[in-house]
Amino acid sequence: DTGVSQDPRHKITKRGQNVTFRCDPISEHNRLYWYRQTLGQGPEFLTYFQNEAQLEKSRLLSDRFSAERPKGSFSTLEIQRTEQGDSAMYLCASSRSTVNYGYTFGSGTRLTVV
Amino acid sequence: AQTVTQSQPEMSVQEAETVTLSCTYDTSESDYYLFWYKQPPSRQMILVIRQEAYKQQNATENRFSVNFQKAAKSFSLKISDSQLGDAAMYFCALKNQGGKLIFGQGTELSVKP
Numbered sequence: 136d137t138g139v140s141q142d143p144r145h146k147i148t149k150r151g152q153n154v155t156f157r158c159d160p161i162s163e164h165n166r167l168y169w170y171r172q173t174l175g176q177g178p179e180f181l182t183y184f185q186n187e188a189q190l191e192k193s194r195l196l197s198d199r200f201s202a203e204r205p206k207g208s209f210s211t212l213e214i215q216r217t218e219q220g221d222s223a224m225y226l227c228a229s230s231r232s233t234v235n236y237g238y239t240f241g242s243g244t245r246l247t248v249v
Numbered sequence: 250a251q252t253v254t255q256s257q258p259e260m261s262v263q264e265a266e267t268v269t270l271s272c273t274y275d276t277s278e279s280d281y282y283l284f285w286y287k288q289p290p291s292r293q294m295i296l297v298i299r300q301e302a303y304k305q306q307n308a309t310e311n312r313f314s315v316n317f318q319k320a321a322k323s324f325s326l327k328i329s330d331s332q333l334g335d336a337a338m339y340f341c342a343l344k345n346q347g348g349k350l351i352f353g354q355g356t357e358l359s360v361k362p
Contacts, residue, residue: 176355178340237344240294240295243293
């Protein structure tokens with residue numbers, strides 16, 4: 136169990152640029168979640184996958200956001216045409232599909248849009 | 250819709266004392282789980298304690314315990330013998346059948362030496 140890995144840890148980008156984040160979950164976890172957290176707030180749900188299927192997307196996830204988990208292992212979250220309001224910590228977590236398990240979180244990717 | 254509310258943005262406790270963090274929630278589901286997560290500054294979120302809604306007995310994990318009042322939809326966290334390392338943001342979270350965690354706004358706990 137190597138934990139949930141996220142890359143990069145920090146990303147500074149200019150407004151209008153595209154960015155992509157990667158998450159590697161715990162290998163035996165079939166569910167993978169993306170959250171966004173702004174300073175001093177709780178994480179807000181963005182989307183989640185069970186294996187390679189994207190099962191739910193939040194209304195927070197605008198058309199500029201897209202997430203994939205092509206082989207049911209790692210996942211990517213892409214933000215196109217970044218805006219200053221996209222600046223936040225993007226958290227990835229994984230779990231087994233049984234409801235009583237909590238999540239294991241990664242350390243997050245902090246995005247700053249300048 | 251499920252909601253989680255933490256009404257205490259900040260709390261402070263003296264080292265070795267006891268502190269209780271409050272959480273209320275709302276859900277229409279009968280089967281769900283409640284969690285407390287700890288997020289130290291600039292570090293990843295870690296699970297502190299978990300409570301199954303169908304269990305009447307309150308969960309305990311060493312110095313951490315919960316007071317689960319199902320009818321009142323209340324789920325408070327008690328930290329006994331507080332230590333400097335307990336200083337962090339604490340988030341209450343609800344997990345429904347869909348498996349999606351819904352978080353409260355968080356309570357920032359400071360521990361005074």
